[in-house]
């Protein structure tokens with residue numbers, strides 16, 4: 001059912017995840033992320049969507065005792081990003097993330113966007129200026145903030161803050177961007193802006209998004225994975241998942257009989 | 260007169276009575292709280308005013324520029340405030356870097372476990388140890404063991420022991436106040452642990468750290484017992500060698516070895532004199548100490564306010 005011309009950008013293979021307290025949060029997950037496509041993760045709350053998403057940039061490494069098992073392969077170099085020999089920082093430099101609640105640093109708009117570059121040791125003013133502008137344009141925020149780059153980021157509205165976080169994640173030219181319910185804290189208009197932005201972004205990069213809003217998944221994603229209790233129940237093209245799912249559980253969830 | 264024919268809510272009176280009863284508890288608690296705070300504030304104010312009124316005739320420029328003297332009307336606090344300033348200078352430069360670094364290490368780097376818990380309990384307890392104990396420790400360790408004498412350096416180090424737990428605890432608390440999602444945001448763009456600490460943790464914790472530093476300094480300035488224990492002089496009519504010199508290299512550290520006195524000791528010394536005129540000097544010194552403490556607290560509040568204004572999550 002997957003169109004032939006799709007290229008696999010990343011893929012989880014028999015992936016299991018255990019939290020430090022022993023919770024077996026993800027069970028044998030096999031999901032591909034196709035290049036320049038948006039893949040949506042849906043499922044009832046607590047089913048493991050965030051846990052799965054955060055595995056892609058090794059966020060779980062920040063807390064001792066968490067354990068990955070299996071692989072997440074990143075192409076074109078066929079790297080298993082969960083491998084202990086692969087530095088988590090290298091992974092985060094290739095795969096960036098936007099969080100549920102806008103979380104700009106309490107610094108200026110400019111410094112927020114530039115931070116990923118500063119971390120890489122970039123200090124050339126011209127270079128930074130160019131990159132910041134490019135990222136803000138990419139996040140459709142440039143026109144709103146170009147005259148107030150030195151202002152503190154938290155003076156922006158919630159929707160602007162979230163686009164600033166997208167610009168921050170974009171400034172370092174990531175190959176994949178992860179979004180964990182990026183619009184759940186935003187009003188409907190800001191939500192539409194972010195959704196349009198994502199459709200624009202997928203021309204350049206691969207996107208994995210967690211959403212508990214099924215209309216959102218249906219509107220913006222190309223592929224959808226339905227998860228339940230730490231298991232991947234069904235993965236398919238979004239149209240198929242929403243019109244003709246092959247699993248009864250998926251259908252029940254989609255039609256609102258459950259969840 | 261009913262405007263409609265909905266059934267009457269029979270519980271309404273009951274609900275209202277209940278609310279009134281519960282609100283009464285609010286008022287009682289607020290009343291007690293206000294009474295307690297007000298009596299404390301009044302007591303403090305009376306003490307301060309008493310010192311100020313008694314010492315008022317002495318509080319002038321000469322009081323600050325005169326050495327102590329046998330004649331009370333000539334006596335001043337020059338050597339005492341100089342001593343306090345130099346001692347606090349040492350305290351600051353020892354306690355702040357070590358305290359902040361220790362706080363960061365404990366909060367960010369140390370592995371959580373029984374060892375960290377042990378250190379945690381110890382640090383909190385240290386903050387509550389009577390200051391004279393620090394004095395005894397310093398007397399044994401700095402004065403006799405290390406042979407540092409009854410000097411400004413010894414006093415500065417002693418007071419920095421006293422100040423360390425305050426700085427460590429306030430640093431840790433300030434760090435704990437930084438939300439997880441801000442840290443994760445920094446890690447998510449590929450920052451290393453050190454970069455997160457340096458670019459974010461320290462910056463955002465600075466308000467709380469500064470408050471701790473100034474509260475610690477304000478405490479150190481009034482400390483008497485440990486400074487007496489290590490043997491500060493009680494009568495001193497000379498100044499330590501100047502820290503800045505007219506010839507290269509323009510700074511010198513001889514003052515660290517000098518004998519000294521500090522404000523609270525000077526005050527204590529005058530109080531124990533029989534002549535009433537010296538008691539006026541003591542009151543004036545007390546007023547100066549309290550004003551310095553208030554000033555430092557004021558600066559702390561202002562700094563914290565300025566920093567907090569720039570930080571919101």
Ligand SMILES: Nc1ncnc2c1ncn2[C@@H]1O[C@H](COP(=O)(O)OP(=O)(O)O)[C@@H](O)[C@H]1O
Pocket residue numbers: 019020021023025043044045046047048049050051052
């Ligand atoms: N830090 C943690 N430690 C232990 N269990 C956790 C932790 N975080 C989440 N979980 C558990 O893992 C499961 C998946 O959580 P999560 O990925 O946050 O779900 P979702 O994002 O789909 O709502 C839940 O059962 C949750 O209770």
Ligand SMILES: [Mg+2]
Pocket residue numbers: 049050051
């Ligand atoms: Mg979640």
